[in-house]
Amino acid sequence: MLAFTKAGGIFVHNKKGNINWKITGWLTLGSVPATLITLWVLNSIKTDIETINNVIKHSLGWALLFTSVAIIFKKKLLVFSQRHAGDKFHNESTTQNMLTIGIGVxxxxxxxxxxxxxxxxxxxxxxxxxxxxxxxxxxGTEIAHAVPLTLVAGLGHASMGNLDLGLLGQLLMGSLPGIYMGSMLSGKVPDQFLRNAIAVMLFMAGYKLIF
Structure with a gap:
């Protein structure tokens, strides 16, 4: 679903010139192989479905908690990075490309x-x-990267029987118009308000899944 949803966002962000395709390429170089390996591991695990569900539930919970904290401190991280950024951030470097691939993984x-x-x-x-x-x-760059990543992951899970077509259709009916409107409103809604609201929502969901 995410692949189709974010594809609509690509159209708007690319039209506004908000996508760095070089960074997207380095991210994809790391994320797609990592996705294929993770799918293979999930398909190869010989254990009961309840154990797998518990692992996924706790992984999702911790990911939500980490994301909520990262969103809250996003501005401070940005200020710190800009303060310590040298000329290397103006020019592409091998180290920077390798780190981008690592983020993709x-x-x-x-x-x-x-x-x-x-x-x-x-x-x-x-x-x-x-x-x-x-x-x-x-x-915009991360949205562009999410399309091949989520497409590969989605197809992999579908091949494993983890796809509900009816639910997928309902989600797409809401998400496609939603991401288009969100892309059009990009930069117009106060960042502080959105960041705090999303962080609280993700933290509560993650806490519930883990504890």
């Missing part, structure tokens, strides 16, 4: 296990690595 495994991470968590990590890029470009 982390996102690939997280999204495949929990279905979250490609959005808020990915954007926050990119804020630290590319602090001099404008916020709309980081968001």
């Amino acid at each position: 982390l996102l690939g495994a997280t999204v495949t296990l929990t279905s979250i991470g490609a959005g808020a968590l990915g954007t926050v990590t990119l804020f630290f690595l590319y602090p001099l890029l404008p916020t709309p470009r980081l968001v």
